[in-house]
Amino acid sequence: MSDFISQIAAVAGIDTLMEASYRGVPFDVVATRDTLARDTVNYAYPYHDGATVEDQGLKAINFRLSTILFGLDWKQQLNALITAFKTGGPGELIHPIYNSIPRAQFLEAGIEKRAEEMDAVTVELVFVESGEVQALFEAASADRASESITSTGNSLLDGAASAFSTAMRDIRELENGVERINTIVAQGEYVLDGVREQIQGATASVSNLLDTPAALVSDLKSLLSTFSDSLTLTGSGVKSDWQQVTRLAQTTVALPQQYVASRSIVTISKPYRLPLSRVTAIRSSDTQLVTRTAQLVTVSELTAVAATIFANETTTPSLTSTQTEAITNNVRSAIADALSACRTALLTDISEARSRGLTADTRTLSTTITQLQALAYTLQKQAAALIQQRPPLVTREVTRRANLHLVAFDWYADASRAEELLRLNPQLANPNDLRPGMTLYAYSR
Known part of the structure; x- marks a missing residue:
């Protein structure tokens, strides 16, 4: 199989394949082409040369991936991808260059099967970035x-x-x-x-x-x-x-x-x-x-x-x-x-x-x-x-008579988190007298 992969890579003019995935379904990429463009409006006036160009922001970023599915199970790989594409709404695209793109909207897939490639199929994929502010290389702080x-x-x-x-x-x-x-x-x-x-x-x-x-x-x-x-x-x-x-x-x-x-x-x-x-x-x-x-x-x-x-x-x-x-x-x-x-x-x-x-x-x-x-x-x-950025908020039950410091130690092995528990439970009348069976809001970890 390694010889077959090498032949395909040689025909495509590449040395290695790039890994990618969409909604958790992996696939190999031969080439990528990403398009960035800005929306503009031109204001042109009679008898005046040129025009005033108004910048109206960055358009949604377009990602085009040339992929190849190969091996005896190429049909199963293709079916898994098609199932992911049929799911509505944006999903996470792991791009070979930009890594995770959390909200990528699938647009189209062009599936091409050639007779000389018995156990392989090529797929041309097009995604567009969903959302107003999605950074390619860093998240907003x-x-x-x-x-x-x-x-x-x-x-x-x-x-x-x-x-x-x-x-x-x-x-x-x-x-x-x-x-x-x-x-x-x-x-x-x-x-x-x-x-x-x-x-x-x-x-x-x-x-x-x-x-x-x-x-x-x-x-x-x-x-x-x-x-x-x-x-x-x-x-x-x-x-x-x-x-x-x-x-x-x-x-x-x-x-x-x-x-x-x-x-x-x-x-x-x-x-x-x-x-x-x-x-x-x-x-x-x-x-x-x-x-x-x-x-x-x-x-x-x-x-x-x-x-x-x-x-x-x-x-x-x-x-x-x-x-x-x-x-x-x-x-x-x-x-x-x-x-x-x-x-x-x-x-x-x-x-x-x-x-x-x-x-x-x-x-x-x-x-x-x-x-x-x-x-x-x-x-x-x-x-x-x-x-x-904080852990999920859950409810936990007090199992013994204690104060918030003891409860914090029981739950997190850190008595200093008693202040955190007090902040999450402002309804407590007496934080120093907690009875078994009481439920408190707490972070899951």
């Missing part, structure tokens, strides 16, 4: 996830500041623009003052929102970051820290509407001669603009804080899997609210432009929506990786 969230969050803030400034400029040009500008500035200052009151030791902002509207984003982000930086975000205080962060975020988003409820409506002819707290009317769209801007800033801060907590958890565990999931859900809920507000604003812009026979410029809001989705996806992946 907590540090990389935090860096990605920081980068996306900064871009989100830049877009929010630009959108707020543009909206203010457009409003100023309207017939009653000055009056509305005063209203928006007053709401923005009310938000900053309200957040500042919640934070001890925060310095006063010196920005003039009337002259530099974008300062609302930078000043609000600075205040929220000042508060977050004062927290440890690790150890036993993580749950308390997170509750404070989420409470401040909820308060911040509610402040524009509180301003509306707290102000009386008066009639004025010269807006700048009256205090900013006295306005003729408060438009719903203006309040939504301030609220939407506050939502984007708080989402950026919440995601950054959650990513920091998860990064700390990799070295100093202090949360259960349920608590990790709860933090993720808190952030995703805030992102969902921001997405809803942005989509509503997008539809409003399209409707208003259409009523005037124009086409709305939706690029900024569309980019913001994409960035919010990216933040939610990256944080969810980071949380999932954190949960999966």
Whole structure:
């Protein structure tokens, strides 16, 4: 048989065959051809040479494998592969070069049988990588996830500041623009003052929102970051820290509407001669603009804080899997609210432009929506990786009267893991008096 294999290898022009497998079914590879490509959109304009090319990300990676099945049992080998291919959904592909590709979607198999090869058949396989972010040579780490969230969050803030400034400029040009500008500035200052009151030791902002509207984003982000930086975000205080962060975020988003409820409506002819707290009317769209801007800033801060907590958890565990999931859900809920507000604003812009026979410029809001989705996806992946790196959670029964230290020694031969058991079982009334028959949550190993 070795002579036969050598002959086949010689005909193919190779010295050795490369091992691979799909869904655990092994096969030998003669050659590979992998294709990487990026999605792009070209914007070409009449009477202008060339085009603007917009990069829209990496396409799914395409893997082509030339395989050979040989030996007296080649039909059994082929049937095993066909059975694996008939299974729906992506599966693990062990690639001869890139090793494990966890989510490879099978596309097609070309089976070729030649008369001169009595006990062999060649198969041309095509797979495509399934998933948005599947690295060929390395897996995403907590540090990389935090860096990605920081980068996306900064871009989100830049877009929010630009959108707020543009909206203010457009409003100023309207017939009653000055009056509305005063209203928006007053709401923005009310938000900053309200957040500042919640934070001890925060310095006063010196920005003039009337002259530099974008300062609302930078000043609000600075205040929220000042508060977050004062927290440890690790150890036993993580749950308390997170509750404070989420409470401040909820308060911040509610402040524009509180301003509306707290102000009386008066009639004025010269807006700048009256205090900013006295306005003729408060438009719903203006309040939504301030609220939407506050939502984007708080989402950026919440995601950054959650990513920091998860990064700390990799070295100093202090949360259960349920608590990790709860933090993720808190952030995703805030992102969902921001997405809803942005989509509503997008539809409003399209409707208003259409009523005037124009086409709305939706690029900024569309980019913001994409960035919010990216933040939610990256944080969810980071949380999932954190949960999966720990052993499975099981329930175990206490077999004798003891305290947590004795139970930890009985189960793991390590009394120091009593703190871990206490973290997994916060419902325990007295950790020093455990009775036989009690069930506790514990890691399987």
